[in-house]
Amino acid sequence: MARRPPRSAPVPIRATSMWRVDQVFLARRGVRVEVTCSLVNDHGGLRNLSITAPTDDPAQAVRHAARFIAGKGNVSSARQARVRWTREQATTEQDALIRDRALEDDFLDEFEETLAAVRDQQR
Structure with a gap:
């Protein structure tokens, strides 16, 4: 039986990687709004962070969510x-x-x- 070549291990999400917010998705969850932020880095990595805001107002x-994401530090x-x-939440594809x-x-x-x-706090 032929041996398979070893697979390369997936590259872990490094804490030192700098991420940027690419997209933000909103969804109503009862009387609250769930916000999912899609983050990407320079190495092609993708990461989603979700938070349910304690409000039903999309602006708040x-x-x-912005305070939560920016507070992550990376x-x-x-x-x-x-x-x-x-x-x-959309009624049509458009x-x-x-x-x-x-x-x-x-x-x-x-x-x-x-x-x-x-x-400022890090200085």
């Missing part, structure tokens, strides 16, 4: 992050493609403020 939910940027509702630019601005503003505060 994205601000809450997420460096959220520029050009797209905010969308998940497919379950709705799934629509970006919420007002929520994108809220997310980016809160992310940048929190990231600046984290960096």
Whole structure:
């Protein structure tokens, strides 16, 4: 029987990798909003972080998620992050493609403020 070549081990998510927020997905979960942030790094890695905000207001939910993500310490940027509702929340396929630019601005503003505060504390 022929031996198989050994498989290379998957590259673990390194704590030293710097991540950036690529997309933010919103979904209603009862009276709360669940926010899932899709993060990517320079090595092609993908990671999702989810948080359920203690509110039903989408603007407050994205601000809450931005504080959580920026506070992780190894997420460096959220520029050009797209905010969308998940497919379950969309009534048509076209709705799934629509970006919420007002929520994108809220997310980016809160992310940048929190990231600046984290960096000030590290100095």
